[in-house]
Amino acid sequence: MALNENGEIVRSEFVVEGRKQSLLKKDELIRELNARGIYEGESKKELEKLLRKELHGVQRVPALLYNNPTATLESINCDKYEILSFEPLHDIGKHIENVLAEFPFHLPEKEAAAVKEVINCSIGGKDTKRTFDYRCALIILAKHSSKIVTSNIVQQLLTTLVEIQRIAYSSESERTPKSVLRLHNMTWHHGILCREVFGFKLKELTTRKLYGNYYHNITSHAAMQHRLINGKACNVEEQERIFNTITNIT
Numbered sequence: 001m002a003l004n005e006n007g008e009i010v011r012s013e014f015v016v017e018g019r020k021q022s023l024l025k026k027d028e029l030i031r032e033l034n035a036r037g038i039y040e041g042e043s044k045k046e047l048e049k050l051l052r053k054e055l056h057g058v059q060r061v062p063a064l065l066y067n068n069p070t071a072t073l074e075s076i077n078c079d080k081y082e083i084l085s086f087e088p089l090h091d092i093g094k095h096i097e098n099v100l101a102e103f104p105f106h107l108p109e110k111e112a113a114a115v116k117e118v119i120n121c122s123i124g125g126k127d128t129k130r131t132f133d134y135r136c137a138l139i140i141l142a143k144h145s146s147k148i149v150t151s152n153i154v155q156q157l158l159t160t161l162v163e164i165q166r167i168a169y170s171s172e173s174e175r176t177p178k179s180v181l182r183l184h185n186m187t188w189h190h191g192i193l194c195r196e197v198f199g200f201k202l203k204e205l206t207t208r209k210l211y212g213n214y215y216h217n218i219t220s221h222a223a224m225q226h227r228l229i230n231g232k233a234c235n236v237e238e239q240e241r242i243f244n245t246i247t248n249i250t
Contacts, residue, residue: 024048085221088168088231093131095214096138098205099161099194105203107149114148115141135165157197160190168222168231175230184223191219 024032029047033039036054041047064078065071073079100119104112122137123129142158149155167174167183194215200207225231 086217086225091214091217092165093134096134098210102204157193171232172230183226187219
């Protein structure tokens, strides 16, 4: 979905007011649906389902249009604005978080206890866990996995993700035809390993969460985007640290 389509879908009263769909009353749901030419549904549950389907999961207008939701992208000189299909900061960090959460439940009891101990020593004592913390925890776990995990496939699951995050955070000088092909191979291999190790009967996470946007962006888009631009150029980790300061102030 393009950014301009995103904006057109959610422009309405409750979006402008910053209200979420789950907080809307029945008459407000009816008004929102009628404004979109939808006149079906009787119960509140049915109305919520119809609106959720119409919004495609979008909760609010794009940040660029928040001050004036009815404006067009052309009017703010952003009609050529591109949304990245893969963002190392969010996709890598969140996928590692999901993998670490589910990982111990697919190991023998003794190995699972050792893995949990390594993870806990790496990030267990931190109140706020950032992408940097998860990346470090992954590398530490991958380094020790050869000593505590007997399955070669399970070890490869970790090492492929380590290699993916290394390439995703590499600079322009390191972006070569070799690295592009390497990332294609690693993302494909990692996707296969996730299905072999975790399958679709998960213990800690839902299937949708583990195989959701973060997994999809890494396995389907990371390598294609790496052909065009290096991951470091689209990494806003330094810039987003300002939110920590704002949070501390407020």
